[in-house]
Amino acid sequence: MQENKVVDRTQVQVEAILFDKDGTLLDFxxxxxxxxxxxxxxxxxxxxxxxxxxxxxxxxxxxxxxxxxxxxxxxxxxxxxxxxxxxxxxxxxxxxxxxxxxxxxxxxxxxxxxxxxxxxxxxxxxRPAHPLPGVREFLEQSRNQGLKMGVVTADETASAVKHLQWMGLDAYFDVIIGTDLVDRGKPFPDMLLLACERLSVQAQQVMVIGDTDGDMEMARAAGAGYKIGIGESGKIQLADRTIQTFHELLSGGLGR
Known part of the structure; x- marks a missing residue:
């Protein structure tokens, strides 16, 4: 397996991507x-x-x-x-x-x-749920490369599934974890660890993409391999990298 080009300087072998929902996959x-x-x-x-x-x-x-x-x-x-x-x-x-x-x-x-x-x-x-620019293309690219994908959200699981269905994105995800499925939500690591268990991957093999430091702190606490913040540069302090849109990841590729 080739190393992921998005995270090649960290030498992380990414097997799965976990996404926040609101503000990451859809227009908050x-x-x-x-x-x-x-x-x-x-x-x-x-x-x-x-x-x-x-x-x-x-x-x-x-x-x-x-x-x-x-x-x-x-x-x-x-x-x-x-x-x-x-x-x-x-x-x-x-x-x-x-x-x-x-x-x-x-x-x-x-x-x-x-x-x-x-x-x-x-x-x-x-049904005012709309994907952010580049989301669908990035999910398609990631699926084609065999990456496992999941959603970890502060929303309730049933609502998360419904919002993803409204956008026609639910089929991309192997697991959808809402805060109701764990004892502690973000910024604690519980949702990420549960997602890893259900995906049969180790936390260090996971890349987390989110729009708040709560997402990044969850990833850090769980020992995730890489943390990408989406939004304005400087607002997400704990990310390893910040992007404005998913188009930046599409242009960089996710070579495997």
Whole structure:
């Protein structure tokens, strides 16, 4: 076997690639921006009905998101809760803001769950999941070269499978691991180690591609062979290499 050209200077023999989902395989702002707008608009309406309101200045502080003048999400903090947290953590943060606005904790929990349910219904209708540039080509190239592939995501497994199906990408993956399948999600190594077990590979034979330092820390803690961050240079501190798009890996090749 030839060494992988993407990681040739590390002398790593890559047998499998594990991908984060949101912000790595799919456009994070496109999908989670839609979801965030649905949830927060409904949440603010529920507060208004009860004579309460949320300070608009608090919007970016809730989940680590950026918003335009109309309040629509148009970006996110790769270090924030929405980018790195589990869905239960995301729910808890919004519940806390409902409590801060004047709701009882119990009422805040019920309202948040109702808002989330409505957002999920809207997601099913619009299916706002779109692959990032070069993703499909890179997956096809990797599959043709016999590399095993999996997804390790902070999302729930069933949701992850559904989002990949929406994009027609699910068939590329030998394993899909959501945070609900392990005791500890990212940045702990549990998901990566479970994926390695199911793929019958060693962690040092795995390349991890993700868009946050939570992904990179998971890879480091598990002893992964190589870590690639996708996104703006300098924002993912723990990556061995940072790329802007998958086209950079396609041009470099994954020779075996």
């Amino acid at each position: 702002t496109g999908m989670w921006g839609f979801w965030t707008d649905c949830v927060l608009n409904d949440f603010r309406e529920q507060l208004f009905i009860r004579g309460l309101e949320m300070d608009e200045a608090d919007l970016p502080k809730i989940w680590g998101t950026f918003h335009d003048e109309q309040g629509r999400m148009n970006g996110y903090d790769v270090r924030g809760p929405l980018a790195m947290g589990t869905m239960d953590e995301v729910y808890a943060v919004l519940t806390w803001h409902g409590y801060r606005a004047g709701l009882s904790w119990a009422e805040a929990k019920m309202i948040v769950r109702a808002c989330l349910a409505q957002a999920e219904e809207a997601m099913e209708v619009h």
